Amino acid sequence: MPSHRGPRRSRPLHPRLPAEVRRVTALLSRPAPTATAALTLRRGAARVLIDNWTGTSTVPSRTLYPHQWSWDSAFIAIGLRHLSARRAQQELESLLAGQWADGRIPHIVFNSALPPDAYFPSPDFWQSARAGHAVGAPAAPQTSGIVQPPVHALAAWLVHRAEPEESGRRGFLARVYPRLVAWHDYLVSRRDLDGGGLAATVHPWEPGMDNSPCWDQALRRIQPAAPDAFQRADLNHGNPADRPTDLDYGRYVRLAADYRESGYDDRRAQHRFAVEDPSFNALLITSEWALAAMARALGTPDAPHTERAKRLTGQLISRLWDDTAGLFRVRDLVGGGLVDERSVAGLVPLVVPHLPQSIAARLTDTLGGPHFKAPATGLVPSYDLTGHAFDPQRYWRGPAWFNTAWLIHRGLCTHGYTAGAGRLRRDFLEAAGWSRFAEYIDPVTGAARGARNFSWTAALTLDLLCADDTDDKEPLS
Template sequence: MQSVAHLNDHRRAGVTDPTGTEQWLRNAAAGVLAGNWLGSSTVPSRGLYPHQWSWDSAFIALGLRHLSPERARLELRTLFEAQWADGRVPHIVFNPATPAEAYFPGPAFWQAGQTSGIVQPPVHALAVWEVYRANPDTDFLKAMYPKLAAWHEYLRSRRDLGGRGLVSIVHPWESGMDNSPAWDGPLSRVRPIDPAEFVRRDLEHGDAADRPTDDDYGRYVRLAAGYRDLGYDDSHWTSFADAFAVEDPGFNALFAAAEHVMAEIATELGLPGKAAGHRAHAARITQALVSTLWDAEAGFFFPRDALLGELVPRFTCAGLLPLLLADLPVAEELLRTATGPRFGLGVALGVPSYDLTAADFDAAKYWRGPSWFNVGWLVHRGLLAHGELAHARRLRSDLLDSAWRNDFAEYTDPLAGAGHGARAFSWTAALTVDLLSSTT
């Protein structure tokens, strides 16, 4: 199995085109995943993220299915063993063998046993289904289906804080796009906790210029502590003085896509009534997305501040994720925005996380401009859903080239192509394996 070091040796030998060295790239990606494996789950990276993260594990399982279906199943089982009684899947499952001081906020802060109390986007049904399809195991599918159904029911019944049939996130971290400019407005009402009251472990592993500011981090801590002190009770969240509740187009697009996948799973399990119910849920979410978050003049999906009832007009990559929905009625208009100057699809490298034309675009700062591999993978899937094969091929090539040149970096500059953040990042490696295992 090739490591990143072997990959570097191969690159130094003069091989620079990943299309001619796909087996080398696959082996190096497998080496990353082996190095980040804890025995029952995979850490995103050994330094900055030393525990199991929810949507990371879903993306990791999508890659592992090509290398070890058994490990992919275990990755997902381990995550769902930490599912709460109310159905939520926590965004972090803490590894008790990892020193408490290795990550903040840790289990002592969350006071929820060995998990956090917030969630991340629902990409898990897709991971379960694709792992099953790669190596059919009916017992696995039967065991996972009710867990997935409970997770989706939690989102549907507890998180419609805006009353529009859309999920509200209660913390920026729940979007998976932690430091997105889309959260600046809603976050401005949150009083930051004094940074002297906590220790930022993230700055020990990354350039401070690329990370959230102390004020932003203080707001993150305030929100997490407030949600914790309410006992993670969603029904009382909007009365919290510093509440944050946003209907995120990316989260909700992934939820609609997941309901379509749940219909496939239910059909496979011989549950036609359940399958019809999932298809109906997907249709309702899609309709709510278009009627609530679509701005026809801008040709884009914007988040909605559920507390103010107002759209947040920031062009971030989350607004491109509804392309995952094959039945999206505004796909043509959204594709025009994706290929226009704001995102430069087909010109920029990967999928920029923020508007290239914005005055505050930053090619290196966390979720404020860089391209992320998982977003590129999702948009690639969306392009295929709408028959945009030329753009899909170009994006696949960009993603593989970035993985090759930047040692599976956490994120990359969409203009210059330089890698940033952690190297040997698990979802970058896993989704590289997935792209290499299929053709566009």
């Protein structure tokens, strides 16, 4: 793989750092005269995770995203398990400390040590403890009121398997299992807004693909907040050409404010944006299979989870599969019908165990077709290369992301497409190295875009470097 600059010179060891961190830092500081490119890449990825550690969790980026993000922490834990299973457990448990009594895991857990203007929307905007009190928001820590994709049970299971004896001694699964069950119960009950069985998302930030063209149709119905009603912080650290437009950001703010004023109560809220996203629900299904594996490990019946996973898979196919296009579509619950856009969200369901083989085959064909076969990277563009809204630079409107590539790699392994998985793994590791663990890649030029030293890129690089093949191929069921 192409070489890249190695990690910068390590700083002196702090005597108050946990012993495990001192050990890892010391390892990274040793000279490696015979280091291979893979070892260099591993050292660089580990350095990113150490530098982005706050003492309780890992920030996605020291500049652009200075708090704890929900699905970021799940991906980060998957990589951290190769450095320290205990650190990976702490990553997930620190996130769960912000869980609400209704079961939701908020998409941001705020660091109270940072100034309010470090990120917008800030804790003062969300007002979680006050506005969300009736539905169980904690008094502390302060959080946002919306959610992100449910990767957490999958992450927790992989973390447990990294060191099962240590996990058992610490009671890790016993602590997180009921909280993750409550999280899934929230999604399949309070977020089943259409009665079709799938979980709906009520803000473009919830599916994780914030600025996708899949939301454009629904967002046109939203009157944006006035420009003077908010002050964006993301443009202080990000290129405006990469970020959502002010018009779209104003709509995001309006939707979040309306949800806040409803008390974050899904039974009361008049959702003007509500969609069933295939990627979000595919991750719910995959994590439900992980809960089944946890239940077996804990000596608890797994049937409720396996039955729910099978039921959700059937609903995913019946409601969102487009056989003509060869991928899954987003369903707009307010406007009605499937959204006529192709995005990587429609390919991520390849990760679902026990997906019908005919559908898995169609998805792999679509991956290699003109809509998603990028000219400059083996990673998968976030949006149709031939689509009317394709933009190779702008956030989720075309750039290729490392976390979705990891999910698709896992899906290819799950369904036996080992040659394709091997190619994607190789391209992933090459891009992670020369891009300095970029947030995402321009699929047309191959240029690194967004933040550098991005935590989930580093974490998932570690996973692909270190995980045994059976980590991806062993079924969860």
